[in-house]
Amino acid sequence: MPAIRVQNLSKEYVIGGRQRPQETFREMLADAFLSPYRRYRRLRGDASGEERFFALKDVSFDIAPGEVVGIIGRNGAGKSTLLKVLSGITEPTAGRVELTGRTSSLLEVGTGFHQDLTGRENIFLNGALLGMSQSEIREKFDEIVAFSEVEKFLDTPVKHYSSGMYVRLAFAVAAHLEPEILIVDEVLAVGDAKFQQKCLGKMEDAARSGRTVLLVSHNMTAVQSLCGRAIWLDSGSIAMDGDARAVATAYLEGNAKIALEQIWEDPDTAPGNDRIRIHRVSIGPDGEGSTGGLSVATPLRLAFEFWNRAPAAQLNLSMVLYDIQNVCIFNSFSEPRSYPEGLVRGICHIPGNLLNDSKYRVRLLIVEDTSVPLIDLDSLAYFEIRETERPGKWYGKWVGVIRPRLEWETECVRPTVK
Amino acid sequence: MLDLGELWRYRELLGVLVRRDIQVRYKQTILGVAWVILRPLASMAIFTLIFGMLVRVPSDGYPYALFVFSALLPWTYFSSAVLLSGNSLVSSSGLIGKVSFPRLIIPVAAVAGGLVDLCISVVVLLAVLPIFGIGWTMNLLAVPFLVLGIVMAALGVGTLFSALTVAYRDFGHLAGFALQIWMYVTPVVYPASLIPERWRFLLLANPMAALVEGFRAAFLGKPFDFAAIAVSLALSAAVFAAGVAYFGKVERRFADII
Numbered sequence: 203m204p205a206i207r208v209q210n211l212s213k214e215y216v217i218g219g220r221q222r223p224q225e226t227f228r229e230m231l232a233d234a235f236l237s238p239y240r241r242y243r244r245l246r247g248d249a250s251g252e253e254r255f256f257a258l259k260d261v262s263f264d265i266a267p268g269e270v271v272g273i274i275g276r277n278g279a280g281k282s283t284l285l286k287v288l289s290g291i292t293e294p295t296a297g298r299v300e301l302t303g304r305t306s307s308l309l310e311v312g313t314g315f316h317q318d319l320t321g322r323e324n325i326f327l328n329g330a331l332l333g334m335s336q337s338e339i340r341e342k343f344d345e346i347v348a349f350s351e352v353e354k355f356l357d358t359p360v361k362h363y364s365s366g367m368y369v370r371l372a373f374a375v376a377a378h379l380e381p382e383i384l385i386v387d388e389v390l391a392v393g394d395a396k397f398q399q400k401c402l403g404k405m406e407d408a409a410r411s412g413r414t415v416l417l418v419s420h421n422m423t424a425v426q427s428l429c430g431r432a433i434w435l436d437s438g439s440i441a442m443d444g445d446a447r448a449v450a451t452a453y454l455e456g457n458a459k460i461a462l463e464q465i466w467e468d469p470d471t472a473p474g475n476d477r478i479r480i481h482r483v484s485i486g487p488d489g490e491g492s493t494g495g496l497s498v499a500t501p502l503r504l505a506f507e508f509w510n511r512a513p514a515a516q517l518n519l520s521m522v523l524y525d526i527q528n529v530c531i532f533n534s535f536s537e538p539r540s541y542p543e544g545l546v547r548g549i550c551h552i553p554g555n556l557l558n559d560s561k562y563r564v565r566l567l568i569v570e571d572t573s574v575p576l577i578d579l580d581s582l583a584y585f586e587i588r589e590t591e592r593p594g595k596w597y598g599k600w601v602g603v604i605r606p607r608l609e610w611e612t613e614c615v616r617p618t619v620k
Numbered sequence: 621m622l623d624l625g626e627l628w629r630y631r632e633l634l635g636v637l638v639r640r641d642i643q644v645r646y647k648q649t650i651l652g653v654a655w656v657i658l659r660p661l662a663s664m665a666i667f668t669l670i671f672g673m674l675v676r677v678p679s680d681g682y683p684y685a686l687f688v689f690s691a692l693l694p695w696t697y698f699s700s701a702v703l704l705s706g707n708s709l710v711s712s713s714g715l716i717g718k719v720s721f722p723r724l725i726i727p728v729a730a731v732a733g734g735l736v737d738l739c740i741s742v743v744v745l746l747a748v749l750p751i752f753g754i755g756w757t758m759n760l761l762a763v764p765f766l767v768l769g770i771v772m773a774a775l776g777v778g779t780l781f782s783a784l785t786v787a788y789r790d791f792g793h794l795a796g797f798a799l800q801i802w803m804y805v806t807p808v809v810y811p812a813s814l815i816p817e818r819w820r821f822l823l824l825a826n827p828m829a830a831l832v833e834g835f836r837a838a839f840l841g842k843p844f845d846f847a848a849i850a851v852s853l854a855l856s857a858a859v860f861a862a863g864v865a866y867f868g869k870v871e872r873r874f875a876d877i878i
Contacts, residue, residue: 215876290720292875309718318644330636331719 203302204264205383205414206288210297213258213283257283259438260297265416267303267382270409272425272446273418274453275435276581277473281418284435285309285387288416303382303414306333310387312372317361321352321371324360328375342378349400350374365574370397377404383414402428420565420580422450422528454528454563462486462585469509477515478568478576481545482507483583485564488551497590498559498605502552504583506566510546515570517541519548522565523557531557531603538572555607558600559589626722633721637729642736656737657744660696664689671809680811682840686752691808693745694766694835697738698774698828699799705730705778706795709786713878723871724864727782731774738767745839757841766834769853773827776859779867786878787870806832812845824848827855 257280265271273281286292288299289307314331315324325346329339339346347353350371352363360368386405405428409415419425425432425446432449434442441456442449465482466472472479487496488503496502506519520535536548564583567575589600627634664685671677672684679687705727709716712726742763749756785791806828807814815823823829830848837844 286717286875291717293872307718307720310714313718314715316640316644318647319640323640323643327636327640330633331715331721336632336636 203267204300205267205269205302206263206265206416207300208264208288208297209262209299211258211261211284211287211294211299212256212296213280213287213292214254214256214295216254256295256438258287258294261435261438261440262297263433263440263443265414267414268412269431270415270417270429272429272432272450273416273435274420274422274425274432274450275441277579278437279435280438281435282309282387285385285416285418289385301383304333305383305385306376306379306381307385308332308376308379308387309385312368315360315368315372318359320359321356321363324371325375328372332376332379333381334379346374346378349377365570365576366397369574373397373401377401381413383416384408385416387418388420420578422454422580426450450528455526462583464583472509473579474508474577477510477512478517479509479511480506480566480577480579480582481509483564483566485583485585496585497554497588498557499554499590500587501554502557502585504550504552504564505547506549507545507547508568510541510543512570512576513540513543515540515576516572517576518569518572519550520567520569520575521550522567524563524565525558525603526561526563529603531562535569538569556604557587558602558605559587561586627724630721630725634725634729634732637725638732641729641733645733656740660689660692660741663692663696667692667809677810678814680813680842682754682842683752686749686754686840687811687836688809689748690745690836690839691832693738693741694770694832695803695806695808695828696741697734698770699803700737701731701734701771701774702778702781702799703796704734705774706781706785707792708778709782709874710789710792710878716874716878723874724779724867727779727867728775731771731778734774735767735771749839754840759838759841759844762834762838762844765853766831766838766849769827769831769849769856770835772853772860773831773856776856776861776863778863780863783867783870786874802826802828805829808832824851824855827852827859831856 275281352367429446432446434449434453463484469479484505488501516538518536518538522533523531565580566582567578569575667688668685708726708730781795812833830852834849
């Protein structure tokens, strides 16, 4: 008896609703006299003649009880939509989903937290929203508080909490859910390093105690270590379903189609959250006169643009570079400073003759107070560095993760006297 | 359509949401509980001045201030309940997009939250009545039934409005305007007896009319118009059924449009 059964699931969205200005009641009334049936159908969900796209196309899979499955895929592949349908938040357009067992979904950290209520009050509120009964929350109250490390501030309104405390409290409540099926969407990507370890630990506990866990993540390391199985979603369909390590490697390989430039025009659908939304990523040669793509000698310019809705925060951009084998090459970040609200651009210059020839994957984090990642976007962009013409007769692959051109001094220190 | 079993399972969540709304409301005002009474008292003072003294609207032989106050209580509850529940879905858009639960709980919580305020105001009114020489009568026993009728009407209209506000954002403004007009077609500041006999049947179309007059009758000791109240209760039940039915039909699309 599978814990989760998905059969021919499809989910269609009507795009027109987003890009058109929201219809007003007055317009509706006016139209109602002209075509009453057409307007009624809009709310009913039969909107024909508007642009539609399938977030999920005919997806089918079964998950057995106790399996820990990772869902991976590029941004926009349909992962969050799949979780929403599984969680019962939105209905399938076609197909069906069946979940057997008490299900808890963690699609966002701190859902329903009310700023004016204290930490204590929010624990009960958030817990209830996540499906815990009040008696259950009372039982686990002390554990939750201990996990969150905010004992001292338990009776202060949450609006006075730092972002780190907020996240810790929110996750602490969620971590103490004991459902049979746990569905988690990228919530591991918040909090500082120490906290992330705690979260991963909790997820491991859940897995070890035989719970079925469905995890969406861009963190390939977490997916490969936590999950036995992974499903790769690409543009709404399953590209691959199998052993987590195999699928993750295939995904990374397959994704190194070069994506040197990506733009998200609409701040509401761009990756991110209500404080930061990414607008554009652009990778190219630094300076003019460079043609023929990116070679090992080409200095690189990586430009990131994001909409900043956190004007008071001290932000820095942190970029992590991985090669095709998921080896981390380096992590480099900008100086923390605050930016006014609006579109912010950060440019990172990588000198030429540093990176080896390989395909690379870019991960960008935008961090607050040098400790709390506000967004963490793995697989944001890809680029390839090619080999150049080399002097001499050696044609093998230049080894090493990096290949800096270093200063060498050579001289004869003691000639043999004849 | 209306899955009572599911609603029952989520009753704790309903309690938590109501408690949250009340906690937040009282934390935010310096006056706290006092504000609950001050609002209708202030309206009463203004209406008494304008309609009672300047315009001299008749008040069936009772002191105008009490006459209008006893009607303001149910009306204020109805009006705030409808407005709050009308906007409730949109204000809780975060929850709707992230947590699974029967969406009906949200407007129901908004309507339920106002009942606490109503109770406090009723206590105040009961305390004030003897001061004006009006004793408590058996009529007061009708109050729970009248409140039930008002709650049903508020739920019906509130759930309908909340669903419409999700689809059409400007509806919230229209709702406020509609309620203002609704107050004037309900005998709050004037008695039903002011309307000429042959047109009085039109009031039956407004379920709140008989319920407000009934509320007044309960506290002031006037005779009830049982026929009108019965019609209003039936109408409220119908509005409730219609509102909830419409809500149920469009509920599945909320997470997608909100």
